[in-house]
Amino acid sequence: MTLQQGDQIYQGDVIETAGDGGIGMTFADGTTFSLGEEGRMVLDELIYDPETDEGTSAFSVVQGAFSFVSGAIVKSGSDAMTVRTPVATIGVRGTMVVGTAAQEGEESSITLLKEEGGITGEIVVTNQAGSQILNVAFQTTTVNRFFEPPTEPVVLPQSAINNLYGNAVNILPQIDHDTSDDDSDTRDDGRADDGDQSDAPTEEGEAEEEGEGEGEAAEGDAEDTSTDTAEAAFVFDSSSGALNYDQGGSSQGYTLAADVEGGAVDAEDIKIM
Numbered sequence: 422m423t424l425q426q427g428d429q430i431y432q433g434d435v436i437e438t439a440g441d442g443g444i445g446m447t448f449a450d451g452t453t454f455s456l457g458e459e460g461r462m463v464l465d466e467l468i469y470d471p472e473t474d475e476g477t478s479a480f481s482v483v484q485g486a487f488s489f490v491s492g493a494i495v496k497s498g499s500d501a502m503t504v505r506t507p508v509a510t511i512g513v514r515g516t517m518v519v520g521t522a523a524q525e526g527e528e529s530s531i532t533l534l535k536e537e538g539g540i541t542g543e544i545v546v547t548n549q550a551g552s553q554i555l556n557v558a559f560q561t562t563t564v565n566r567f568f569e570p571p572t573e574p575v576v577l578p579q580s581a582i583n584n585l586y587g588n589a590v591n592i593l594p595q596i597d598h599d600t601s602d603d604d605s606d607t608r609d610d611g612r613a614d615d616g617d618q619s620d621a622p623t624e625e626g627e628a629e630e631e632g633e634g635e636g637e638a639a640e641g642d643a644e645d646t647s648t649d650t651a652e653a654a655f656v657f658d659s660s661s662g663a664l665n666y667d668q669g670g671s672s673q674g675y676t677l678a679a680d681v682e683g684g685a686v687d688a689e690d691i692k693i694m
Contacts, residue, residue, distance in 0.1 A: 430464060437461045438485065445594040450476060451492030452502070453596060457589040460485025460522075465505075469494055481505045482522040486589035490517045490536060499545075508564045509548040509571060516542025519586045525566055530585055532561040532577065546571045 430436065430446065438444055438460045445455045450469045456462050461483040469476035474493040482504060494501050495515040502513040506522040508529050520531040533555040535541050543556040551570030553562045559582065560574040577585075 432464055432467055434464050435461070436464070443588055443592045445592045447594045447596060448478070448492060450474070450478070450494040451596065452478065452489060452494065453492075453594045454480065454489040455487060455589050455593045456482070457486035457587050457592070460487065462487065462522075476501065478502045479505070482520075483507065484522050484524065486519070486521045486586045488517070488519040488534075488586065488589040488593050490593065491515050491542070506564075508567045509546050512545040512547065514543040514545070516540075516544060518544055519582070519590055521585065528563050528565055530561055530563045531555070531571075532582060532585070533558060534582075534590070 424430070424436075424444065436444060436446075436456060438456055438458055440459050443455065443457050443460075445453065447453050448467060448469075449471070450467075462485075463481040463483070465479040465481055467476070467478045469478070475497045476494045477497065478494050478501070480489075480503075483506075487504075489504065491502055491513050495513055499514050500512060504511040504513065504518075504520075506520070506529050507524055509531070511518065511520070511531060517534040517536045518531065519534055521529055523529045531544070531546050533541065533544055535558045541556065541558045543554065546553050546555065546562050546564070548564060548567050548569075548571065550566075550568050553571040553574055555562060555574050557574075557576065559576045559579075561577045561582075562571040562574045564571045
């Protein structure tokens with residue numbers, strides 16, 4: 422049958438999308454889930470008690486791009502919500518995720534995103550060969566086979582995320598997800614306050630420090646500055662008022678820019694160009 426807006430779905434239902442289609446779903450606990458074009462997924466289990474916010478949920482995404490924001494069920498425990506693909510299982514600890522599911526031998530990818538309010542949660546991507554923990558915004562791991570471990574996470578720029586996942590994020594239903602302190606036990610306190618960080622990918626723990634450092638340089642002699650690492654470099658151009666970011670550290674990679682007023686650069690002003 423063809424689903425219409427407002428139709429209900431039930432445990433055990435198989436959901437498929439056409440080549441130009443997509444679907445957004447909202448579940449009883451507030452979880453939102455989307456499936457992009459040419460996708461296929463199964464609602465394996467959904468048990469939820471609204472009185473206690475306890476329960477379990479399990480989804481299987483067989484193919485296609487998908488995205489979700491976890492709901493109240495994740496407060497039940499670290500294994501309360503799982504999303505399975507043909508080559509890995511995602512254990513959800515309260516967060517927003519986007520990914521692609523492919524068959525054995527083809528590349529599947531999973532990316533951790535920020536929720537509204539700048540909160541970044543945590544997921545564990547596991548298969549028969551190993552696991553990876555993702556707990557930094559825009560971290561991404563890929564998996565090709567169930568008996569090959571997920572790759573070491575890397576931070577992707579927004580442009581690459583858009584290319585990978587298409588409209589999967591855009592068709593997520595928009596609801597007011599609860600990001601209050603009640604679910605803080607499902608997240609690491611060290612990751613719960615990302616509100617002042619830029620949406621642009623940076624190395625973990627560097628956004629605030631580098632943003633402040635560049636501001637101080639601009640207020641002084643406006644000299645070019647860069648990090649001491651081989652992985653990333655920031656260079657301030659005083660003539661154009663731009664803060665350039667070289668992810669490769671050798672004039673290769675991605676460029677970020679920030680408009681500078683009065684010689685101050687705030688981390689939240691940094692944006693992808």
